[in-house]
Amino acid sequence: MAKQQNSPTIRDKSYYKATWAHRAWFAAGCASVFTTLAKSVLITFSEITKTPFAPFVRLLAAAAAGYAVADLVSGVYHWAVDNYGSARTPIFGSQIESFRAHHIHPSEITRCEAAGIAYTLAAGAAASLATVNLLFSGDPAALAFAGALAGCVMLSTVFHAWAHLPRGRLPAAAAALQDGGVLIKMSEHMPHHRPPYNGTYCTVSGMWNGVLDEYRVFGRLEKVVYGLTGVKPRSWSEPVAGWTPRTQVDNENEI
Numbered sequence: 001m002a003k004q005q006n007s008p009t010i011r012d013k014s015y016y017k018a019t020w021a022h023r024a025w026f027a028a029g030c031a032s033v034f035t036t037l038a039k040s041v042l043i044t045f046s047e048i049t050k051t052p053f054a055p056f057v058r059l060l061a062a063a064a065a066g067y068a069v070a071d072l073v074s075g076v077y078h079w080a081v082d083n084y085g086s087a088r089t090p091i092f093g094s095q096i097e098s099f100r101a102h103h104i105h106p107s108e109i110t111r112c113e114a115a116g117i118a119y120t121l122a123a124g125a126a127a128s129l130a131t132v133n134l135l136f137s138g139d140p141a142a143l144a145f146a147g148a149l150a151g152c153v154m155l156s157t158v159f160h161a162w163a164h165l166p167r168g169r170l171p172a173a174a175a176a177l178q179d180g181g182v183l184i185k186m187s188e189h190m191p192h193h194r195p196p197y198n199g200t201y202c203t204v205s206g207m208w209n210g211v212l213d214e215y216r217v218f219g220r221l222e223k224v225v226y227g228l229t230g231v232k233p234r235s236w237s238e239p240v241a242g243w244t245p246r247t248q249v250d251n252e253n254e255i
Contacts, residue, residue, distance in 0.1 A: 016108075018116035026115035029122025032129040033151035037063075039133070040143035047140070055140070062141040066148030068207065073149070074156035075202035075209070077121075079218045082201070083233035084225075095120050100234075106193055109161045110169075117157040125150040152204050160203040163189035181205065198235040 018026070040062075044055045078099070087097040098117065102109050109117065129150050136142035152159075162174045163184050170178070178185040184206035192200035199213040200206070212218060222233045 016111045016113065016116070018113035018119070022113075022119040023115040025119040025123045025126070027122075029118070029125040029150075029154050032126040033147050033154065036129050036133060036143050036147035036150070039137075040140040040147060043138065043140040043143070058141050059144045062144040063148040066145040066150075067152050067204070069145075070149045070152030070156065071202045071204035071206065072208045073153050074160075074204045075212060075218075077153070077156070078160075078201040078203060079221075083222065083235055084231065092120065103193070103197070107164055109157075110164050112161065114155075114158045114161075117161065118154055121154045121157065125154040156203045159183050160189070163203065196235070 040059060044059050047055050081092060081096045081099045082103075085092060085096045087093045089096055115122075129146060132143065132146040136146070162170055162178070163186050166186070167175055167178075174183065177183040182205060184203055188206045188209070189200060189203065198219065200209045201218065202208045202212070222235070226232055
C-alpha cells in the first residue's frame with residue numbers, strides 16, 4: 001500500500017494499550033464464538049445414532065469451510081481498510097487509521113494488546129453470531145461454520161500481528177500453527193510490505209493470496225470502485241520520499 005501526505009504515525013504509548021471498552025467487546029466476541037462452537041458440539045452429541053462418526057465429519061467439514069472463508073474475508077477487509085476511508089469513517093475509522101499507520105511502522109502492531117486491535121471485529125462477531133444462534137439454533141453444521149468463520153475473522157488481526165514476529169518471539173502454539181500451515185507466517189506475509197504494496201492481503205492462513213494476486217482480483221475491484229464512485233484506492237498513489245525506506249522491509253526480523 002502506498003502512503004499519501006499527512007499519513008498517520010504511531011508514537012503515543014497509549015496506542016498500544018487497549019481500553020476497557022475494547023476489552024469488553026473482545027471478551028464478548030470470544031464468548032460468542034466459544035458459545036456457538038460449544039453449542040454445535042453439544043447438539044452433535046445429542047444426534048449421534050447408528051453412524052456416530054458422520055455427524056462429527058459434517059461438523060468438522062463445516063468448521064473447516066468457515067476457516068477457509070475467513071481467510072478470504074480477512075483479505076477483503078484488509079484490502080478495504082488499506083485503500084479506502086479515513087479516521088473519520090464511521091465504525092471503521094480507528095481500524096483504517098491503524099492499518100495506514102501500520103504500513104509506516106510495520107512492527108508496531110506486535111506491541112499492541114490483542115483486544116485493542118481486534119475489538120471492532122469482535123463486536124461484529126458478537127452481533128452476527130447472536131443472529132446466527134437465533135436463526136440456526138438447531139443446526140450444528142451452520143453453527144460450526146459461523147463460529148469458525150467469526151472466530152477466525154475476529155482474530156485475523158492477531159494472526160496478522162503474529163506474522164510480524166520472529167519465530168523466537170511467538171507463543172509456542174502460534175509457532176506450531178504457523179509451521180503447520182494453519183496460520184500465515186512472516187515469510188508469507190512479507191510481500192505485502194514490499195512494492196507494489198497491493199497484494200497478499202489475506203491474514204488468517206493466506207491460502208487465498210496466490211489466486212487473488214495471480215488474477216489481480218483486488219486490482220479489478222479497484223477499477224470497478226473507481227468507475228462507479230471516482231474514488232481512487234491508496235495503492236494507486238506513489239510512495240513519497242522518506243516513507244519507502246521505512247516500509248520496504250529488507251529482512252524478516254524488522255516487519
